[in-house]
Amino acid sequence: MPSMRSRRVIARAFTSAGARAARSSGGLPIATCYRKSFHKRGRASRSEFWWFALYYLVLEAAFELLVHGRTPYTPPSWGAGLLAVVVGLFAIYSFFPFVSVEIRRLHDVDRSGWWLVASMLMGALSEAALGVDVMSALATHRLRQFVRALMDGGHWGLTFALVATVAINIAVFIFLVWPGTAGDNRYGRDPRGAGRAKRGDPRFVGRH
Template identity: 35%
Template sequence: MTKAWHYAWQGKSEGPVDEAMMGDLIRAGRVRADTLIWAEGMGDWERADVHFPFAPVRPAAPAYVPPPPAGPPPLGRESAYGPYEGAPPRDFIEAIKVCFRKYATFKGRASRSEFWWFQLFIIGGSLLTGLLENGMGRDGAVLNGLFSLATFLPALSVQVRRLHDTDRSGWWIGGFYLAIIPGVVVLGVLAAMVEGGGGNDMALGAIAIAMGVAVLVYSILMLVFLASRSTPGPNRFG
């Protein structure tokens, strides 16, 4: 005799159904492996998978994760690496504080805002002390000289750190100063020879023009470097 089965559904007892109907309910998903069922002769409700076969549960397929894009991340602060924390943006006051705190620090990196805000501070301070020099005479000249002396090293160091932030060596600056010294010496020697009547003034003029062109090209190149975006993420300088 076929058993009459009862099954739990939403907290209520449903049935009775025969074994064929129970199979239909299992295939339809209404009766699952953990559904409680009961038939006459059973002491208590039991799980359906104790009395009926169930196909093994297949694990859910992993969610599709697209592969990372090929090639380097986009340039700019908002890159695949996120903003680089070693050279954060600065406001005007913060840039001045940081540059004086790193008075002679030629290691690490400096963001564009840190560099250009400090340049604005130097320009403003030079104009102010220049006005004081015109109004105060020698006393003003002392103030202008002290300001230039106080800002020379921090201005040079932040320039080197700005080059580092673009993944360029500070020798772009140091090499220029090393190259300009022998050039000035040669010009001085030629000028002395011309004044003594033993030199060629045309050669002196040609060398002076060549040096002027070289300085102009270097200045334009440095302006491009200093205005360039930061390299995304850490680089060889930090």
């Protein structure tokens, strides 16, 4: 297990990696996402979304490393604790621009942001239902029977919820990687600029 000093160095490396990613793209996608933290109208290109997604992943990894990298033998460190709090708060705040840019990315492929809402709701309902059933099975010492019944389709409601959640998440992921609509659509102007103003022009289909 790495020492506290090593974990701080690794966490800083994660954070600096996110900063380098921002600089390599001119910093514009990440800055734009923060500027539009609560702006869910309009559209976002694939590059804008995926740069911020990478940055957010690095931020979350740094937080997890700081929080869960401790052991009972690790000496306490106020510096590491304060750094974990700062990174954690920043990660929580960054969740809002991440959701906003995801909605705008769906708009870019002419899809409603309700797809994301449906994905979140189905995920929450599935986790809640699964948690209740598992806790009930553990309380009655019937976990093995519960797993067998679930695999055999006995819990059809829970099975349907899990399958629906996976299907919606796959659909949302496909939308996120799909090329945006060429030209304007019902959600706004093409984020890639006036060069794609002519809707449906085959010269522009598939470009960022």
